[in-house]
Amino acid sequence: MNSDINILAIESSCDETAASVIINGVVKSNIVATQKVHEQYGGVVPELASRAHMQNIVPITDLALKESGLRKQDLSAVAFTRSPGLIGALLVGAGFAKGLAQALDIPLIAVQHIKAHVMAHFIEAPRPEFPFLCLTVSGGHTQLVICHDHLRHEIIGSTKDDAAGEAFDKIAKMIGLPYPGGPHLDKLAQSGNPLAFEYPVGNLGGYDYSFSGLKTAVLYHLQKAVRLQPDFITAQLDDICASVQHTIVTTLLLKMKKAIKAYDIRHIGIAGGVSANSGLRAGISKLAEEMNVKVYIPRFEYCTDNAAMIAMTAHYMYQNREFSDLSVIPSARTNV
Ligand code: KG4
Ligand code: ZN
Numbered sequence: 001m002n003s004d005i006n007i008l009a010i011e012s013s014c015d016e017t018a019a020s021v022i023i024n025g026v027v028k029s030n031i032v033a034t035q036k037v038h039e040q041y042g043g044v045v046p047e048l049a050s051r052a053h054m055q056n057i058v059p060i061t062d063l064a065l066k067e068s069g070l071r072k073q074d075l076s077a078v079a080f081t082r083s084p085g086l087i088g089a090l091l092v093g094a095g096f097a098k099g100l101a102q103a104l105d106i107p108l109i110a111v112q113h114i115k116a117h118v119m120a121h122f123i124e125a126p127r128p129e130f131p132f133l134c135l136t137v138s139g140g141h142t143q144l145v146i147c148h149d150h151l152r153h154e155i156i157g158s159t160k161d162d163a164a165g166e167a168f169d170k171i172a173k174m175i176g177l178p179y180p181g182g183p184h185l186d187k188l189a190q191s192g193n194p195l196a197f198e199y200p201v202g203n204l205g206g207y208d209y210s211f212s213g214l215k216t217a218v219l220y221h222l223q224k225a226v227r228l229q230p231d232f233i234t235a236q237l238d239d240i241c242a243s244v245q246h247t248i249v250t251t252l253l254l255k256m257k258k259a260i261k262a263y264d265i266r267h268i269g270i271a272g273g274v275s276a277n278s279g280l281r282a283g284i285s286k287l288a289e290e291m292n293v294k295v296y297i298p299r300f301e302y303c304t305d306n307a308a309m310i311a312m313t314a315h316y317m318y319q320n321r322e323f324s325d326l327s328v329i330p331s332a333r334t335n336v
Contacts, residue, residue, distance in 0.1 A: 005318055006076045008064065008100070009311035010057065012093030013085025013113050014140065015044045017056035020307035021068035025315045027123060029067035030301065030308040031060050042179045043169075050088035057096050064307070075106055077323070079314030082110035083331040084140070090330035098326050107323040109314040113305075114141050114334065115153055117271040119316075120302040120309040122150060128267040128296045133259055135252060137280070138272030138305075139165035139180065141334070144207050144255055146263060150316040156263075157207025157255055158334075164248060165274045167211035171218050171244050175233050185241045186277050192242030194279075197221065199247040207255045214247055249279045253287055260291050269296035273304045 004024055011018040018032040035052040038044045065072065080097035081090060094110075101108035117136045121128055128134075132147040142164045144157035162170065165182055172181020177188075199217050202210035222240075225232040233240065260268060270284055275297055288295035302309060317323075 002074075004076070005315060006070055006074050007079055007109070007311050007314050007318060008061070008075050009079040009111070009307045009314055010061065010093045010097050011081050011113075011305060011307040011310050012053045012057065012089050013081045014089060014305060015049050015052075016305040017053050017060050018305065018307035019057075019061045019064035020311045021064050021070055022308065022311040022315060023068070023070070025312065027308045027311070028069065029064040030306055031064045031067070032301075032306055033060050039179060042173060044086070046086045046088055049086055050092055053089055053092040057092060061096075072100070072104060075104060077101070077107040077109050077314065077318050078104070079109040079111050079310055079317075081113045081116070081310055081330075082328065083112055084334040085113060085330075085332060087330065087332040090332070094328070094330045102326060107318070108326065108328070109317050109322065110324040110328050111310045111313045111317070113310075114143055116309040116313045117141070118145055118147060118153060119150070119313040120271050120298040120306075121269050121296050123298065123302050123308055123312050126296065128269055128294070131263065131265060131267075133256065133263065133265040133268045134271055135256055135269070136271045137164040137252065137274035139163060139169060139182075141272065142209050144259060146259070146265070151313075151320065151322075156259060157209060159209040159211065160204060161210050161212040162215065164209070164211065164252060165272070167215060167248055168274065168277075170215055174219060174222065175237065175240060182274060183276065185245060186279070188238050189241040189245040190278060192238030192240070194242040194246030196236070196239035197243040199243060201247055201251050201254065203251070203254065207259055209251065209255065211248070211251070214244070214251070218244060245277070245279045249277070249283045252280065253283050256284070257287060257291070260293060265293060267294050267296065269298075271298060271303060275303045276300055
């Protein structure tokens, strides 16, 4: 009997339709189709996302299987993103995975998306050691987590309003950058002065985050400045971007520093789309050096939404026999 663990995972929580196959924890394929339809609306339109998932899911899965060299009959389990995300989008992936698991008579594994972002660190070497402190920052989530082992993740802090990526994107929109604005703002920030404008660093108690105050402060600052100088935004674009980025990064790292000390952490990392940010990458590397801890940043394709991270999480859940039955339902919420 073949004892390989062959997992097909599906990710459909937002605007990426993704499928990945891993064999014994090694990624054999990682296919992502990013939905372009949302660009013209300046944000993800949930109904359009569901429709695009329905169109993409079969060809993307076929491609992932083909690239892996496996046939459907070789699979040990099918995994999918259960939560959080857009409910219509999640339903497409859940329905598809359930159908496949039932037809093939193999286990179904329901994966939590934010946990999977953290698990992206275990796809390739060098892999962190436990306890591992991970900051997960994306368009939808901002969480500070201590991993005690692969599946036991203790959430010590999260955002009380906007996610870090959302803050980047909303401020980028304010200054006229295309959606999603995070990467554009990052690029402009590299030629600006991070100390040109002073914006408030959100500092709630404990390890929680808040970015709504920053968003409002930038809005008021720009409104006032434009009244005095109509071309202020274009004239000062690089400095605005650099100052905003500096403030977001400072806010994120403040709590990380506090947690490293309080929990005596030796291994830290970042995950999620915002970990592509140049300021955050430089900031966390500097922090690690200062505090004498090891820092891990997954490859970019494993930082943004992908199915390999879902598959990796499912690999460990498979070993623990954490299976779901066909009655499992997806949820938009984080705490499911
Ligand atoms: O993880 P991800 O691909 O999808 C979600 O689950 O949200 O993250 C996307 C987010 C967007 O908000 C995008 O603007 C942000 O990551 N992002 C960045 C950068 N690259 C992507 N934000 C700041 N700087 C970047 N270089
Ligand atoms: Zn994500």
